[in-house]
Amino acid sequence: MTHPTAQFTAEQTATALPYAALAKAIEALLRDPSVSVPPRTVMPLPGGGSLFVMPATDARVAITKLISFVADNASRGLPSIQGDIVVFDAVTGQRRALLDGPTVTARRTAAVSLLAAQKLAPRTDGPLLIVGAGVQGRSHLEAFAEGLGVREFWVHSRSASSANALVAHAQSLGLQARRVDAADAAQAHCPLVVSTTSAQQVALRGTPRDDAFIAAVGAFTPRMMEWAPEVCRDLLARGMGVVDTRDADHEAGDLLQADIDVSALPTLADVIAAPREVRGPVFFKSCGWAGWDLAAARLVSSAA
Known part of the structure; x- marks a missing residue:
């Protein structure tokens, strides 16, 4: 059975991640021995920015974060961080959600x-x-x-x-x-x-x-x-x-x-x-x- 991918806007992503609850979730993750996080890949971009590829998984959820960082984007009227986080079911490999990358990063x-x-x-x-x-x-x-x-x-x-x-x-x-x-x-x-x-x-x-x-x-x-x-x-x-x-x-x-x-x-x-x-x-x-x-x-x- 195919499950549809839930796509979260920036506002929906923020609503789903209250700071106090997220801090507790981070503490719980640090106590979880099933978490695996390999080194991130950072690729320089021709314009002076960087492209980040960041995977991680536990026993149930797997993610890949794909974002760009361009420090001087404010001068272009653009955010410094852009991209998405793709969430997968770690057991079946099915894609379950697409979160707004800059919002997750900030929060x-x-x-x-x-x-x-x-x-x-x-x-x-x-x-x-x-x-x-x-x-x-x-x-x-x-x-x-x-x-x-x-x-x-x-x-x-x-x-x-x-x-x-x-x-x-x-x-x-x-x-x-x-x-x-x-x-x-x-x-x-x-x-x-x-x-x-x-x-x-x-x-x-x-x-x-x-x-x-x-x-x-x-x-x-x-x-x-x-x-x-x-x-x-x-x-x-x-x-x-x-x-x-x-x-x-x-x-x-x-x-x-x-x-x-x-x-x-x-x-x-x-x-x-x-x-x-x-x-x-x-x-x-x-x-x-x-x-x-x-x-x-x-x-x-x-x-x-």
């Missing part, structure tokens, strides 16, 4: 940061400083409001209009928000910091607080970076570093360019398996993994 990345904050943040009351007011800035704002109950947000962006738009979005959700023009200075007032820039250059050189939780999201290749190398070294000397997966060993540009031995840092799965005592600031480096997309597909499949 699962924010849900991973949310889960890390739930497990590691010394303080969760905010304010949360968001550096980079694009799609990921918006998704992280929504995720931390929904999953941690943060009510106050400070927003910094190289584009004042982008920062103002994210501030207005926060206020439309009944949250307190303000634009800040000096991200480094703002860190002194914010125990929560999320960096979601295009990571083409260093965006943060200030010293985070001793009780800071930082989710560094923008840099996901060895050449990209958002945080100055000396800040990364200081953070790990004063506190602890955690990476999303072992793929970060060769992808975490912020840490690699600071000459930090990334392979010595625990992963989010390690933290969930054996909770750590948190002392000092926490630097959580997120690079992305097809397992997060599989968690999203599992959540959609279970609801269906």
Whole structure:
């Protein structure tokens, strides 16, 4: 019997993936020994972008994520990330769903940061400083409001209009928000910091607080970076570093360019398996993994 493929629009994909539920789905996936995620394939594109092919499976669901990333697409009026996630029945091989790739990417990345904050943040009351007011800035704002109950947000962006738009979005959700023009200075007032820039250059050189939780999201290749190398070294000397997966060993540009031995840092799965005592600031480096997309597909499949 042939089952029709359910095709989800961006809006339908977002509705199917509430942040708090997705964070729980990600934690459940990290406890599931049947999950298999091979290294992703990254192919350079002639125009300077990249094509990502990211498969993953567990005992029931298999997915392939196929997306492109072009950092300067904003200048063309186009999104930086485009593509789809195809969901299959792992037993029969039948195609079951087609999810909007950029929406899944935005929501699962924010849900991973949310889960890390739930497990590691010394303080969760905010304010949360968001550096980079694009799609990921918006998704992280929504995720931390929904999953941690943060009510106050400070927003910094190289584009004042982008920062103002994210501030207005926060206020439309009944949250307190303000634009800040000096991200480094703002860190002194914010125990929560999320960096979601295009990571083409260093965006943060200030010293985070001793009780800071930082989710560094923008840099996901060895050449990209958002945080100055000396800040990364200081953070790990004063506190602890955690990476999303072992793929970060060769992808975490912020840490690699600071000459930090990334392979010595625990992963989010390690933290969930054996909770750590948190002392000092926490630097959580997120690079992305097809397992997060599989968690999203599992959540959609279970609801269906």
